[in-house]
Amino acid sequence: MQTALKAATIGPRGANPLVGSILVDERGRVLAAGHHRGAGTYHAERDCLASALAAGITDFSATKLYTTLEPCTHYGRQPACTDLITEAGIPTVLIGARDPSTNGGGVEVLRSRGTEVVDGLLRKQCEQLNHRWNRAVKEDxxxxxxxxxxxxxxxxxxxxxxxxxxxxxxxxxxxxxxxxxxxxxxxxxxxxxxxxxxxxxxxxxxxxxxxxxxxxxxxxxxxxxxxxxxxxxxxxxxxxxxxxxxxxxxxxxxxxxxxxxxxxxxxxxxxxxxxxxxxxxxxxxxxxxxxxxxxxxxxxxxxxxxxxxxxxxxxxxxxxxxxxxxxxxxxxxxxxxxxxxxxxxxx
Amino acid sequence: MQTALKAATIGPRGANPLVGSILVDERGRVLAAGHHRGAGTYHAERDCLASALAAGITDFSATKLYTTLEPCTHYGRQPACTDLITEAGIPTVLIGARDPSTNGGGVEVLRSRGTEVVDGLLRKQCEQLNHRWNRAVKEDxxxxxxxxxxxxxxxxxxxxxxxxxxxxxxxxxxxxxxxxxxxxxxxxxxxxxxxxxxxxxxxxxxxxxxxxxxxxxxxxxxxxxxxxxxxxxxxxxxxxxxxxxxxxxxxxxxxxxxxxxxxxxxxxxxxxxxxxxxxxxxxxxxxxxxxxxxxxxxxxxxxxxxxxxxxxxxxxxxxxxxxxxxxxxxxxxxxxxxxxxxxxxxx
Structure with a gap:
């Protein structure tokens, strides 16, 4: 998750939160990393999966995805990350912070589909990363x-x-x-x-x-x-x-x-x-x-x-x-x- | 001289100018580097020679000394660098800028003792390094x-x-x-x-x-x-x-x-x-x-x-x-x- 946090900080602040994701194999080796580059661009999870595909990875059945923020459930300018994770067949997702915005609810969606979800890994650091974005969301x-x-x-x-x-x-x-x-x-x-x-x-x-x-x-x-x-x-x-x-x-x-x-x-x-x-x-x-x-x-x-x-x-x-x-x-x-x-x- | 300039910038500004020195062998390989650390401490030339001695070098007959500022002729809180150079038997000294202060005159002193002196190597950069110290000296x-x-x-x-x-x-x-x-x-x-x-x-x-x-x-x-x-x-x-x-x-x-x-x-x-x-x-x-x-x-x-x-x-x-x-x-x-x-x- 530290690696995912580091990837997150590459991106710019703004309408969307900073998010970083990494994909690891069964031995914990990093297969791909991704981060969000701002509104209208790939979410971190998709960026990470795209990197994995570009590296020739097609079988995700033994991988784990670490992501600093709960994957989105909302098909907006980008497809819902929960859907991408399900389609790829990633069995385990480890999440840092929950998403307080209307894109939230990814944990429940993934669990309802049988994905193993570990919630709250380095939660405090992952929340801190976007503490001010969280506040703007809460203040609408x-x-x-x-x-x-x-x-x-x-x-x-x-x-x-x-x-x-x-x-x-x-x-x-x-x-x-x-x-x-x-x-x-x-x-x-x-x-x-x-x-x-x-x-x-x-x-x-x-x-x-x-x-x-x-x-x-x-x-x-x-x-x-x-x-x-x-x-x-x-x-x-x-x-x-x-x-x-x-x-x-x-x-x-x-x-x-x-x-x-x-x-x-x-x-x-x-x-x-x-x-x-x-x-x-x-x-x-x-x-x-x-x-x-x-x-x-x-x-x-x-x-x-x-x-x-x-x-x-x-x-x-x-x-x-x-x-x-x-x-x-x-x-x-x-x-x-x-x-x-x-x-x-x-x- | 670029290496000597880089060494010079490690030191602090103040009563004395920034100075860097390097000693090279006949093939131009750097044997030792030195810089001045402020009033009351070793001059760059002495710092460089001390490093060379510490590295086991005792024969300076085939070495060249690059120094960003003309070696001093004045025995103040530190011995005169011209004397140290002569005693070590360094045959060639390459100098960047002249010293406008009362410590100047090193070029003439060294030449009078038979040392080969190349004067004004990267002079502009070496002068620029201490442009404000030079001005303070000129304004006394x-x-x-x-x-x-x-x-x-x-x-x-x-x-x-x-x-x-x-x-x-x-x-x-x-x-x-x-x-x-x-x-x-x-x-x-x-x-x-x-x-x-x-x-x-x-x-x-x-x-x-x-x-x-x-x-x-x-x-x-x-x-x-x-x-x-x-x-x-x-x-x-x-x-x-x-x-x-x-x-x-x-x-x-x-x-x-x-x-x-x-x-x-x-x-x-x-x-x-x-x-x-x-x-x-x-x-x-x-x-x-x-x-x-x-x-x-x-x-x-x-x-x-x-x-x-x-x-x-x-x-x-x-x-x-x-x-x-x-x-x-x-x-x-x-x-x-x-x-x-x-x-x-x-x-």
Whole structure:
């Protein structure tokens, strides 16, 4: 199960949980490993079985499947993993954590078909792996990734407002890769007025990638008619204005919004200061990428402002996230720190 | 020379430059490598020769020594490297950069003794390695290391002033290791009044290490009689009050101060906001360690304030420093980023 956990952390966080699976033979030797690469791609179990098939394995009658999360029972964008396991004829499945979402119930389904199921192997670690995704599921809200792109002294613009570019091209390309796998990008009205961003996902050559995310603007102020993010189209056609300052209300509206043929389940909140601070204040940030550029401005706009914390003991605490590239990555001369909220009771 | 350069970066920055040396045989095979570990320790050449001797090498008549910096001619806390090379009988020495300090002149000394000297091998890279040390030498001032210990949003205290501890114990132990190898620690009068630090170098068990650094306080305000850093002793006995707000004046006074039997040549500036900002404003920071703790405060005291930069193009720019542990180190849950000023004209 440790091997499966390690495989799980290769994947990216988002609408779907991190999952890793390994297939072993009767002597415990690893025959194949798999992991989930994000919404719309193979689940870990299928990824693992595909690897096994590619390696020429066709007889699964003496194998065991370890998987960090209960196999799904739901035929969504991907076939139900319980069905794949049954069809392959895997007699024993060892499961880490239960799935609290509507995809759950795999343990019972497999047992009803005669599969031997060992439940709760390294349960705590397997649950911890997706503790924040579990919470988003329980709160019935979409998963929130945040990015901060700032100087060493946490400024996002100099005193005169200049801000392009504080971070390196490598960091900005990384952001575009995140944009490619979220359902929506969210910024505040002030950011639209000040920076007039396009909010598109582009590849290394600057070309638009397929399946562009929804462009969402949050706040009570109006959006300028000529704002680039509208692309000259009326609201509802690729972009939306969430007329609220409350992040939870904004998330609820996004969850009810269909985009690219499915509801929004993962949003990247990019800025600015007020919107980001509102999400941190409400403890609605599930994942953070902090890009620190090696420069100092001294004054200028800070990346964050009041989040309702007045004393150190109340600070919002995070922990380094080993998933999706690891806790720190050097991006040209910038350092990207990957964080997730500390599990409750950890501090 | 690339191998020698790599060896050089193992060492710490400070009063002395980073230097690496390797000894090769007639076929170019590396027999021994050495590097400098900071003021008061073996120079790289001696470190390399000691390794060679330890490996049983006694005949140097067919060897060549590559060294990133011109060997010293000065018998200070360590014997002159030119003498060691001559005594060992090494016939050929290949040198990267010249030494701009009073220790220079090794090329001429060696040639006058009949040693073959190749000068300027990878000179640019060897000079770049110590570009900021070279500048401090040219400006005839002491080397300045700075540490920032801050939250993700660059706060050093919460709104109510609480600040102990933002960073982890591992980060604070790392700071104590830096304190052990500087000649002086500098803070502002405001830090003394607010935090009342001891400014001592302690080991992992909390015990004082031998050869404590000078405790220096900078600023026009008075120091409270009961301040811990005085240890109940009069000024001049382990501590000094620099009655100025100008960092260069403070450095000049420190340079004229004898401590532990020699003049102050390397200072660690620890805070607070005004003192650090004054050093950054004056471009007198040669090395930075930024400890980022994974927490967010939103408001509270910022690590830095106005440094005279009003627009992005004027930002103080730094570059990741591969020396002394590398550009990033995870310290428990904190991330330490190691930086040095960008060489002029690099941006």
């Amino acid at each position: 809200r979409i998963f929130v990734t945040v990015h901060l792109a700032q100087s060493i002294d946490a400024r996002i613009a100099a005193a005169d407002g200049t801000s392009q570019w504080i971070t390196s091209e490598t960091s900005r390309e990384h952001t575009h890769r995140i944009r490619q796998r979220v359902d929506a990008i969210l910024v505040g009205t002030n950011t639209v007025t000040t920076d007039d961003p396009r909010l598109t996902a582009r590849d290394e050559r600057g070309a638009l990638t397929p399946g562009q995310p929804l462009r969402a603007v949050m706040g009570r102020s109006e959006i300028p008619d000529l704002a680039q993010l509208t692309q000259g189209r009326p609201e509802g056609e690729g972009w939306i204005h969430l007329r609220t300052r409350d992040p939870l209300t904004a998330l609820r509206t996004l969850a009810e919004t269909q985009h690219n043929g499915h509801p929004v389940k993962h949003v990247l909140v990019e800025g600015g200061q007020s919107v980001l601070s509102a999400f941190f204040a409400a403890d609605l940030v599930d994942e953070i990428f902090v890009y620190t550029a090696p420069l100092i401005l001294g004054t200028g706009r800070a990346s964050l402002t009041d989040i309702g914390v007045t004393t150190l003991a109340e600070a919002r605490r995070y922990t380094l996230d080993a998933a999706d590239g690891g806790p720190t990555t050097i991006m040209n001369n910038d350092v990207c720190i990957h964080l997730q909220p500390e599990p409750k009771g950890a501090h | 001032r002491i080397f300045v290391t700075v540490h920032l210990a801050q939250s993700i949003d660059a706060r050093i205290a919460a709104a109510d002033g609480t600040s102990q501890w933002i960073t982890s114990e591992t980060s604070r132990e790392h700071t104590h290791r830096i304190r052990q190898r500087v000649d002086a620690i500098l803070v502002g009068t405001n830090t003394v009044t607010t935090d009342d630090p001891r400014l001592t170098a302690r080991d992992e068990r909390g015990a004082l290490t031998p050869g404590q650094p000078l405790r220096a306080v900078m600023g026009r305000s008075e120091i409270p009689d009961l301040a811990q850093l005085t240890q109940g002793r009069p000024e001049g006995e382990g501590w000094i009050h620099l009655r100025t707000r100008d960092p260069l004046t403070a450095l000049r006074t420190l340079a004229e101060t004898q401590h532990n039997g020699h003049p102050v040549k390397h200072v660690l500036v620890e805070g607070g906001q005004s003192v650090l900002s004054a050093f950054f404003a004056a471009d007198l920071v040669d090395e930075i360690f930024v400890y980022t703790a994974p927490l967010i405060l939103g408001t509270g005291r910022a690590s830095l304030t106005d440094i005279g930069v009003t627009t992005l193009a004027e930002a103080r720019r730094y570059t990741l420093d591969a020396a002394d542990g590398g550009p990033t180190t995870i310290m428990n849950n904190d991330v330490c980023i190691h930086l040095q000023p960008e060489p002029k004209g690099a941006h």
